[in-house]
Amino acid sequence: MIDLSLWLEYFIIILVILINNVLIPFLDKLEWFSKKNLDSKDWKLVLTLKQKGWHLSDQGKEVIWAIIKKMNNNRLSTNNNS
Numbered sequence: 001m002i003d004l005s006l007w008l009e010y011f012i013i014i015l016v017i018l019i020n021n022v023l024i025p026f027l028d029k030l031e032w033f034s035k036k037n038l039d040s041k042d043w044k045l046v047l048t049l050k051q052k053g054w055h056l057s058d059q060g061k062e063v064i065w066a067i068i069k070k071m072n073n074n075r076l077s078t079n080n081n082s
Contacts, residue, residue, distance in 0.1 A: 019047065039071045 024047075028041055046064055054060030 016051075035075050038075060042071050048079050 002037055024044060027044075032040065049055065049060060049064055052053055
């Protein structure tokens, strides 16, 4: 019988490696002409904080949520909720 948790752990490790070694370098090479550049930088910051274990502390969770809340539509200047 295949241990599903072992396969899931393996999959997550491979996914993190692909994100760090393929996706992030690809995104860094792109030239952004919109506010998505800021979202991309925030996204990389959240990944870095998570890799360092900040997501496990209450303070780290607050920092990560503060970053996430300002991403995407909440960053637009026409949004009255920001």
